[in-house]
Amino acid sequence: MTIGSSPDTATGGPSISRPYVPARPTIPIDSAVLADRYGKFELGARKIRWDDQGPVQIDWSIFDRSKLTLYNLFVVKLVTFVESYADVYTSLLLENFCVNDTMATFFQLWEREETNHAVKLVAYLQLVGLDKEELRESLQRPRSRKFDVPYVKTPLQANCFTYCQELLTAFFYQMFRRTVKEPLLNEILTKIIADEWRHFHWYESVLKLHIEADRKKTLEECFPVFENFAMPGNQILGGEYEILTDEIIKMMRFSTSEIFQMGRHITSTFGLIDGGRLVARSSYARDMKDVVMRKKPRKPHHEEVVRSFIADLEKALAASPA
Ligand SMILES: [Fe+2]
Ligand SMILES: [Fe+2]
Structure with a gap:
C-alpha cells in the first residue's frame, strides 16, 4: 500500500493526495484552530518518525529469543491483525466522515503511522520464525469482510469512535509492555505506545x-x-476476536482498577459528571468488568479458538533459531 500524503511539507499545512468526499459537520468547529493544531502535531510527528523514511531507527540486533514467551507472541499476532487495517479505516473515514482538508491530511498521516506499526509487527513475527506467506495470507483473509459500524453516522461520532479506539489501544499496549522482557519487542512497543x-x-x-x-x-x-x-x-476477526481479547485480559490479570484508569481519561475529556455518565453507559466497560470479575461465561469453542490461533506461534517458538 502506498501512502499518498506528503506530511513532510515544510509548512506542515494540509497536503492531500487522496480524494475525499466532504461531509457536513453536525457541530461546526473553528477550522483555523484545527489547522494550527495539526501543524504542531505534524511537526512533532516528523521529529519522532520511525518508519523507513524517518530519522529514528530501531536496532533489530537486540532481539533475544530466550526472553520471549508464547503469551507475548499471542498478543503481537492479534494486534498485527488490527494494525494491518489502517488503510481500510482511513478509506472509510475519508469517504464518509471527513469534513475538511486538515482532517483529510491528518487521516493520511495517521494511516502512515498505523501502517508502520503493522509493518514492524509483521517483521517481528517473521524474525521470530513465522512463515512470511502464511502470515500474509492470514492477514489478507478477513479483508473480504465489510467494515461497517452502524452506530457511527456523523463525523463527530467517527471521531468519538477513534477516540475510544486509540484510548484502548494505547492503554492495552502499555499494560502489555510491562509483561515483555524481550528487548526488541519492548522497544517496538515503546515506540508504538508513544504514537x-x-x-x-x-x-x-x-x-x-x-x-x-x-x-x-x-x-x-x-x-x-x-x-x-x-x-x-470485532469487525476484522468476528467472534474469534472477542474470545482472544478476553483471554488476553485474563492473562494480563486486569482488574477493575484498569477499567477505572481508562475511565479517568474519559472524565478528563468530558468532565467528571458527563464523562462518568458516558462510562456508565458503555457496554464495553460493562463487558470488560464481567471478564475481569470472571462473570462472563466462556464461549463453548473458546479453547479451540485459542489453540488454533497460537499453533504457528508455538511452532516458531519451539524451532531453533536459524
Ligand atoms: Fe497502531
Ligand atoms: Fe493509533
Whole structure:
C-alpha cells in the first residue's frame, strides 16, 4: 500500500493526495484552530518518525529469543491483525466522515503511522520464525469482510469512535509492555505506545473543540458511540476476536482498577459528571468488568479458538533459531 500524503511539507499545512468526499459537520468547529493544531502535531510527528523514511531507527540486533514467551507472541499476532487495517479505516473515514482538508491530511498521516506499526509487527513475527506467506495470507483473509459500524453516522461520532479506539489501544499496549522482557519487542512497543497516545490526544482535542462549540449536542451525539462501542477487531476477526481479547485480559490479570484508569481519561475529556455518565453507559466497560470479575461465561469453542490461533506461534517458538 502506498501512502499518498506528503506530511513532510515544510509548512506542515494540509497536503492531500487522496480524494475525499466532504461531509457536513453536525457541530461546526473553528477550522483555523484545527489547522494550527495539526501543524504542531505534524511537526512533532516528523521529529519522532520511525518508519523507513524517518530519522529514528530501531536496532533489530537486540532481539533475544530466550526472553520471549508464547503469551507475548499471542498478543503481537492479534494486534498485527488490527494494525494491518489502517488503510481500510482511513478509506472509510475519508469517504464518509471527513469534513475538511486538515482532517483529510491528518487521516493520511495517521494511516502512515498505523501502517508502520503493522509493518514492524509483521517483521517481528517473521524474525521470530513465522512463515512470511502464511502470515500474509492470514492477514489478507478477513479483508473480504465489510467494515461497517452502524452506530457511527456523523463525523463527530467517527471521531468519538477513534477516540475510544486509540484510548484502548494505547492503554492495552502499555499494560502489555510491562509483561515483555524481550528487548526488541519492548522497544517496538515503546515506540508504538508513544504514537497511540499522540493519536488519542489528537482525537481528544478535536472532541474538545466540539464540546466548546456545543456541549449538549456533542454529548447527545457521543452517547450512542459509548453505548455500542466495540473494537474494530470485532469487525476484522468476528467472534474469534472477542474470545482472544478476553483471554488476553485474563492473562494480563486486569482488574477493575484498569477499567477505572481508562475511565479517568474519559472524565478528563468530558468532565467528571458527563464523562462518568458516558462510562456508565458503555457496554464495553460493562463487558470488560464481567471478564475481569470472571462473570462472563466462556464461549463453548473458546479453547479451540485459542489453540488454533497460537499453533504457528508455538511452532516458531519451539524451532531453533536459524
Ligand atoms: Fe497502531
Ligand atoms: Fe493509533
